[in-house]
Amino acid sequence: MNFSEVFKQSNQLCKVSPDGKYLATCVQYRLVVRDVSTLQILQLYTCLDQISHMDWSSDSLFILCAMYKRGLVQVWSLEQPDWHCKIDEGSIGLLSSRWSPDGRHILNTTEFHLRVTVWSLCTKAVSYIKYPKACQKGIDFSRDGSYMALAERRDCKDYVSVFVCDDWHLLRHFETETQDLAGVEWSPNGCVLAVWDSCLEYKVLLYSLDGRLLSTYSAYVWSLGVKSVTWSPSSQFLAIGSYDEKVRILNHITWKKITQFEHPANINNAKAVVYKEVERRPAVGSDDLSLHNITIGTSLFNTQSKYEICPPPVQIPVIKPDPDRANPKIGVSALAFSSDSRYLATKNDNMSSVVWVWDMQTMSLEAVLEQTSAVRCFQWDPRRPRLALCTGNTKLYLWSPAGCVSVQVPTEGGFQVQSLNWHCSGDTLILLGKEQLCLCYMDTDQEDK
Amino acid sequence: MGEWWTSVPTGTSMGNYEISSISHVTMSPSRQNNFVSMYSSMPLSKSSYSVISAFCTEDNIPQCITYMNQELASLGLSSTCIEASSPGGAGLNTVPALNAMYELLQIHRRNVCTLTELENEQLKKSSSLEHMQMNNSRLKDQLELSIREKSGLHETERQLQLKIKTLQSCLKTEKDEVQKLQSIVASRASQYSHDAKRKEREAAKLKERLSQLLVDRKDKKLAIDVLNVLGRSDGKRSHWKTAKAAASHEGEMYKSLLNDYEASQRSLMLENAELKKVLQQMKKEMMHILSPRKPSTRGATADDSQEQVDSDGEEKAGESSRETLDQSCEHAREQLTNSIRQQWRKLRNHMEKLDSQASQVQNQLQSNKEVIPRETHDDEMERMRREVQQCKEFIHAQQQLLQQQLNTSFDDETAALLNDCYTLEEKERLKEEWRLFEEQKRNFERERKNFTEAAIRLGREKKAFQEDRASWLKNQFLNMTPFTDRRRCSSSDGQSALSIRSEPEMRMSSTNAQVAKSSTYTTFSTPKPTQSATVPSTTELYRTLRLIPDGSSSRHSNRGCWQESSTIEDRDTGFKSKSRGRCGDLSIFSLGEDENSLT
Structure with a gap:
């Protein structure tokens, strides 16, 4: 495993182009495009203000840079550095900006969710979509980019509009049986739309592309409900994480629950492997603990860590959430299927230092990774069943069915990994610190061995 | 019980009476009469004889006698009457007195016996009484204890009941609370939703107003500034929004939906087919499992046979369902599932039965404690087989090594070892041979003996024959004279004997010496009587006469044979000696033997 040198970035804005050739990073006003393989700067663009959002178009030809404070969006072309485009939302304000799947339209959500403005780069045409709903996930494009589902709110009722992305034709518009719709998500095959209610009510609705209600699922009433929803890449499973610390898996035929994964504080499952990260400070003699030494050696703070396999039963540290506060830190907030749909990684918020990996073939707990600090981010390798995670320290953690490793990022000045992104080839991992970024190259040969 | 209690004091009072009676006795015998008649059944206590001196005095003998008689009569001994030897005299008629005394003694002894018996019984009774009393007291204690326990339990029960009551009331209140809370929650929710709606409406209104205002202001800033417009990513030009386009979108959508449904249907069909296959196989296997035990169970019980009949019917149904399975119509599916279900039920029953049997067997085995698990057994077998294989290989390797060494060159040591x-080996073999030779020798010895005996017999017979011949010649000579015609018949015996004797001799000469062993001698010794006694003609006579030299020649051959046998024996002995010699110095020429054996 090799690491590149460290580059500057701001706002954790750093993205690899969809074709995997370029790496765009934002540093204050500037947008830097590098070649992924050589890390040489290919282009350098200067925006009008500090960039708050940046995104690649689907064809890797354009980069969108949004400056929300000024209500501005600037688009840059990689092929034609002279080409430029500037979209000004004016006094209405800008809340979020995104590409349409065809890479020729930009969808801007204005402040207060007044409307969604669709700007065409082909015709300069602008169209508005009214009444978008301010919610967890109000817009979702189908995987093939042909349809867009938009959550709307009119007359205190929830609606979903399905648009054809090709020409923004409204294909379907239907009312949903939700109290307060929280999110919409297309199945990867683009034929089923999952709609879930806000946390006050456990309700998941499944709609066909033509607006028919396929099924409704509700696990319980009264207490707080759905926290996260994820489709498996095969569209076979719908995983629903909820505030009761459970993940329920629905099947795609009857839309009934297949199984539920609980996140107990006491793991008695003998089949699951529990990896516990153990930190070990380098042994320092008492005479070495002088001020001099401490000031010199940053390495002194770099603790070694490794994984130990704990035999069951294992007690996992649990933080009791404050019941008086809103949005309690409890329940499954993060769900991610591996690319082959074989594994599911979950994180329960009141056990923030633990990542759970479930085997979807046997529908059982496969592994538990107990970290020393709270897990910030985890992501699956897009090619292999390999999970990368970070906890905001100087280490990178990797899990695969074969085992678990922790790797110290060998950079000066204490590079703390806040977030990470896989390159689409699965060979490179982009590690984002507070102000820096670093590429981690997986030694593929060694991995294969 | 009451009787028993009351009877004890009467006993004690009787004792009192007894004492008083004794005191009365001391006073006067005449007065005693009443008492004694009253207590005649009571045995006389030993104190009574201490006062006996006072009972009879010189003066009152007759009275005493009469008294005694009365007493005896009252005792049922009226037959013996004590009489005074002389009226008014002091003497007593001894015989009846003695008899009476004897009777009395008898009675006394019997009474003593019964007394001791009764005493023993009394003792026993008292001890048992004591035991009973103890038991009784113990039981009383127990009773008391259990009563106390019972009361304690009652108390706890009461407490628990109280607790239950309180808990029930608690539960009720809690339930009420829950209901109240739920209603509160519901009302709050409705209130909240109402408020939210209101707020939302307000917000919507505001948003509307805001957007209206923004539109009215004609915001100049709201603009797109593109250097030059881009082409579409697919290279096509953008379409007009027409009804046709909408229709095509619909069509696209339905197409994609259809595709998805088709794909899912295909996968489901595949899965279904797979499952059907599994089902069929399962069914087949089930039928296979169920069918072979049919004959065994058919005759078992009525229920089983009934079941069997059912299963037959099912089987038929199953067959038909299998035929129609591929049509996948509702009816066939139902039939199939039904039959499968039934068979499964049967299988399960069977399995349960087997399970129970197995558990029984296991229990038995466990009771026997000689359970060797099949696995360990198999393992053991495997291990042994491996061992055998190893040993075989080992032997083979050794043989090969030996062969190699032999083929290459001998070391002295190995040669010696081999030698x-x-x-x-040779020794063993020679020993065996020696034994054989010994046996043969013995045989020969026996034969020689036979030969010598035969020779002696032959000599004797020769002698007899000579005599015979002499007598015969004499008779012949005498027969030549005309007056001795009568004697011809008598001489036929000798002639027949001669003819008999000659024949085996002839045969002997023709056969070889080996055959002419003991059997020939036996024929020699016992002339065959089967030869018909016929009067020989003159030619025969001549032949017989000429036989003498023949017989000599035969004898000669016989001797030759003899000599031969003897030479064989000589050879034998020589061989024997040779072999003996060999045995003696085996080690010397064993190598040569080796060479022989090797070549």
């Missing part, structure tokens, strides 16, 4: 091996 030793071979000499040992």
